[in-house]
Amino acid sequence: MADRGYWALALTAFVSSLLVVQADIIKHTPVGQLFVHKLEREKFQNEFEPFLKIYGGRVYNDPMVFKCNRQQFPDLPRWLRFTQRHPYDNGFLYGTPLQENLGKNIIEIFVTNKRSYETFKDRLVINVAPAVKPMPYQAEFFIGKREIEKVLPSDVQEEIKNDIKIIWGTDSLHFVNITSALDRGGRVPLPLAGHYEGVYVKLGSDKPYSTCLLSLQTLEHQRECEVGGKISEYCSRCNNPANCVTWCRSTLIDLSRPVPPAPLPTVGSGILAWGGEFDPPVSPPAKNYIPDYIVTIIIPFVFAIVLALILAYVMCCRREGVQKRDAMTPELQLYHHHTIQGNSSELRNMAQSRGSVPQPLSTLPMFNTRTGERAPPDYPSESIHIPLIMAQQEPNVDTLPRK
CATH class of the missing domain: 2.60.40.10 (Immunoglobulins)
Structure with missing residues (x-):
């Protein structure tokens, strides 16, 4: 069940x-x-x-x-x-x-x-x-020990907002944008502990800036950032060290003051002013390309022909056999011919005298290595065709039948 x-x-x-x-x-x-x-x-x-x-x-x-x-x-x-x-x-x-x-x-x-x-x-x-309310006062802060996916959770945003509230002196703050430093042209950090991409956090409010934030626009602040010294006079508080702001890379964006529009272009009469007679530029002089042709075409071609002739002479006219034949005198050629003729006659005489020498017994068919006897005469004539290996017997074996 x-x-x-x-x-x-x-x-x-x-x-x-x-x-x-x-x-x-x-x-x-x-x-x-x-x-x-x-x-x-x-x-x-x-x-x-x-x-x-x-x-x-x-x-x-x-x-x-x-x-x-x-x-x-x-x-x-x-x-x-x-x-x-x-x-x-x-x-x-x-x-x-x-x-x-x-x-x-x-x-x-x-x-x-x-x-x-x-x-x-x-x-x-x-x-x-549509926008709920305008935020004319905006500020962008750089947090160097954070990465973009570590700032987007709501609890981390609340921690950053609480720290900025102390600096700004107001609770009316809203996040405008969060951007990774890599999207601003930053370099990818090494994959080591303590190296982060960095994040730009922009917040806005309808309340004016505090004295702490206004000090970011002073010449003294800019001078300290150029020198690279440590800035310790700001009233910032960061409960989490990872949320501390890098002040030299933080800016204020004041949208409360309207930006004056660009001046309109001045409208003319539409008639071009007299510029005189048209004087075209003088054509460049004609250039002689024959020297360039000789350097780039003729000289390499002649050089290739010379190399081909040298190679043909080495391959056809300087062979080793031709040199030896030309170096031999008539007497040396006659002696060489006589030596070849004598060696040929000697080999011919040795071949003719081969039949007068008796054939070794070991090469005869049906030869017994122990007794030295040949095959009996009543063997059939076909026995002479028996291979020598088959006709031989073991050296110490008696071929006669035992009684």
């Missing part, structure tokens, strides 16, 4: 998973403020393993890779960025929408499980609304 109830529960969960329609993730963000959406691996792990709670027990920690793009487009909107350092890390979508990005932005999220190679698709709908 327990097994039957278990399978019934599993079947119910499977059917319900087929009938449930995946709802879109809907987010709202105003213009000019930082938007961050965290892609949690644990949430998508449940999508790949829907019966973990039913089966009771085995919890997976699969590596996952996220790919995000705008619906019906190959990439993300220009104001939105995505980062994921490692398949075992969570992903982040972040950016600051502008006025021209008002409206709905549909983002498709594709998740690939690198253990089972299953895929899952989700949709994120970002509704960009």
Whole structure:
């Protein structure tokens, strides 16, 4: 009964998973403020393993890779960025929408499980609304001991905001943008402990700057930064050493003062002034290319012909056999011919006297090495064709039959 109830529960969960329609993730963000959406691996792990709670027990920690793009487009909107350092890390979508990005932005999220190679698709709908309130006073701070994916979590942003509140002297602060130093042309750090990419954090407020922040624009501050000395007069407090601000790379952006428009161009009469008669430039003199032709074509060609003649002379006229033949005198040639003739006559005489010498007994057919006898005369004539190896016997074996 327990097994039957278990399978019934599993079947119910499977059917319900087929009938449930995946709802879109809907987010709202105003213009000019930082938007961050965290892609949690644990949430998508449940999508790949829907019966973990039913089966009771085995919890997976699969590596996952996220790919995000705008619906019906190959990439993300220009104001939105995505980062994921490692398949075992969570992903982040972040950016600051502008006025021209008002409206709905549909983002498709594709998740690939690198253990089972299953895929899952989700949709994120970002509704960009008009700005809630203006933030004319903005400041950008550089944090050198942070990386972009370590600053995007909400708890770390809250820590940084609390430190800046003490410097700014107001609680009305909002994140405007967060940018990695690599996106600003920074160098990739060494993969060693204590080396970080660095992050630019921009915050805005409707409250004016404090005295501490205004000191960033003084000549004394700029002089100290150029010298490279340690700046210790600022009223900054950082509870976490990783969130301490590098003041020489921090700037103030005051948008409260309207920027005067550029002066309009002066409209003329539309008639060009008289510039005199047209005087075309003098044509350059004709150049003689014959010396160049001789240097680049004729001289290499003549040099190649000379080398070919030298090679032909060495190969055809300086052979070793021809030299020896030319060096031999008539007397030496006659002696050489006589020596060859004498050697030929001697070999011919030795070949003629070969028949007068008796043939060795060991080469005769049916020769007994122990007795020295030949084959009996009543043997058939075909016995002379028996091979010598077959005709011989062992040296100490008697061929006569024993009585």
